[in-house]
Amino acid sequence: MRGLTRYDLLGVTIVARATHLKALALLPTFALVGLTVACGSGGNGSGGTQPSGGAPAAQEIPAATKDAALAAMVPADIAGDGKIIVGQDQTYPPNEFVDSTGKVVGFDVDLGNAIGQKLGLTMEYQNADFSGILAGLAASKYELAMSSFTVNAEREQTVDMVTYYSAGTSLGVLKGNPENLSPDTLCGKNLAVQKGTVQVDDATARSEACTKAGKPAINIQQFQAQTDVNLQLTTKRSDAMLADSPVVDYAVKQTDGAVEVVGKPYDTAPYGIALKKGAGQFPQAVQGAVQALINDGTYAKIIAKWNLNAAGAIQKSEVNPAV
Template identity: 25%
Template sequence: MKKLIAMLLLSIVVLAACGTGTSKEDKSSSKSDDKVLIMGTSADYKPFEYIDSAKSEEIIGFDIDLANALGEKLGYEIKVQDFEFSGLIQALKSGKVDLVLSGMSPTPDRKKNVDFSDIYYTAKDLVVTSKDSNIKSVEDLKGKTIGVQLGSIQAEAAEEIAKTVDVKVEKRDKIPELIQEIKAGRFDGAIIEDVVAKGYLSKDNKLASFDAAEANEDAGSAIAFPKDSELTDKFNAELKKMKENGELDKLIVKWFGN
C-alpha cells in the first residue's frame, strides 16, 4: 500500500510540473500582444479617416495609412477603433487606446492631458455656407448661426470669431451633421478644415466657401499619446524619416492631391 501511495504522489508531482511548463509557454507567447497598438480615431473626417460604406465597413484614409506605415517601421500592428471626436482624449487618458490619429491639433488645453508628436500635416479652415446665402466673409456672419465639430480646433476658432462678430456658435459631434444643418437652413455656415470641406464642396454645387480668419496658432495635425509615453519619441523619429525621404509627401499626394 505504501508503495502504491508513493507512486501516486510521484505521478501528481510530475503532472503538476508539466502543467507549470505549459503555463509559462502560454504566458511567453502572449507577449506578441505587446506589439499591437490600439489607435483611436473619429471616422467622419474624410480624407483623414472615414468609411466608404459602398465598398466596405473598413476605416480608411490618410491617418490610417500614416499610422500603419509608422507602425510597420516600429514593428507594431495597428488596430483602429472609432470614437466620437470629443471622446478621444478621454479614451487615451483612460487607457482604452494607445494613440490617437484623427486630424487632431495640439492645442494648449489638450497638451495638459496628453503628449503630441511633431506636426505631420498643416491645413487651414474654411467657412462653408449655402451658395445662395450671400455670406462671403467673416463679417457677413453677424447675427448668424455657425456650426463646428464638438471638441475640435474649429470650435475654438469660432469662439475667437464670436469675440469680434455677433455670431451664435452651435456644436455637433460629426462633420456630416454640420453639412446637413446647413442644407436644412438651421445653420448659416460651418467652420471645417479645408481638405475635409473640399470633399463636400466638390460633390454639392449648392455649397460655397471662403477662408476663415486664422484664429489659432496651433493649427496642424499631430499624433496624441498618453503623458510620458515612450511611444512619442519612437514615432517622432520615424515620422522625421518619412518627412525627409519623401514618404509622407507621397501619402499627402495620394489623399489630398497636393
C-alpha cells in the same frame, strides 16, 4: 484644426449613425453622397479613380519597411501584442472616415498604417466621439490617438504630440455664397461646427465680438459628428460651417461644388499624434517613423492620394513643438 480638445469637421458614416437612416430619403442627392461616401473630390477628393465607397482605388501606398531601431523604442507593454490601439473620430473625411463598404479610410489612416509598419506593428482603429478620445488615451483605453488633433499648448500639458501636417480653419457656405458671408460677417447667422473643436472657440469669440458691437450673436449650432455639420449646411439649415481646411476642401469636391470655400484658411497650426505622457521613448519612436516616411517619399504619396494641399506638408516632424 481640431483645436484645444480637438477642433474638426466633415464625413458621415451610415454604420455609425444608424439613427439618421430614416431621414435619408428626404435628403438631396449630393447630401446622400456625402453620407455614404463621407466627402471627397468628385467622389472622395483623392485625385485618383475610386470605388463607390469613396476611397481611392488607385494610388495604393506600398507597405513601409520596418525600422528595427525605431521598433526597439516602442515600450514592451504596447508592442507585446503586435498592435497599437488607436482612438479616432471617424466622421472627418478626408482625414478619417468609414466608406460605404464599412472600411476605415483616410489620410490619417494611411499615414497611421505606414507608421505602424515602420514600427513593425499593426494599427487597430477604434471609433469614438472626438471629445472623449484624449480622456480615453489618459485612461489607457487607447495607446495612441490620431484624429486630426490640432497641436496647442493646453493639449501639450496633458499629452505628448508628434506633428505630421499643418492645417487651418476654413469657412464653408452654399454655392455662390448667397448670404455674401465671410468669417467677419457671421453676426446673426446660423453657423454649424463640430463639438469639441477649435472652431467652437473661434465661433464663440466671434459671437462675443458681435454682441459687444451691438450686433446679433451668432447662432452656433454644435454637432457631435462632422458629417452632421456638413448636412446641416447642404440642407440649408445653417448659413455656413467652420471646419479644418482639408475637410471643407473635401466637402466642396464631394458635393460637386454645392459647398464653396470663402477666402483662405486662417489660424494655421500643426496636426499632432497624441500619446500618453510617461510612455518612455514611444513619442520618439512615432516621430522617427513619421520623419522616415517624409524622407523616403511615402508621406508625399499619401498626401497626393488624398489630394491634400501640399502647402500643409511638413519637412520635419517634432515632439511637443513650441506653439
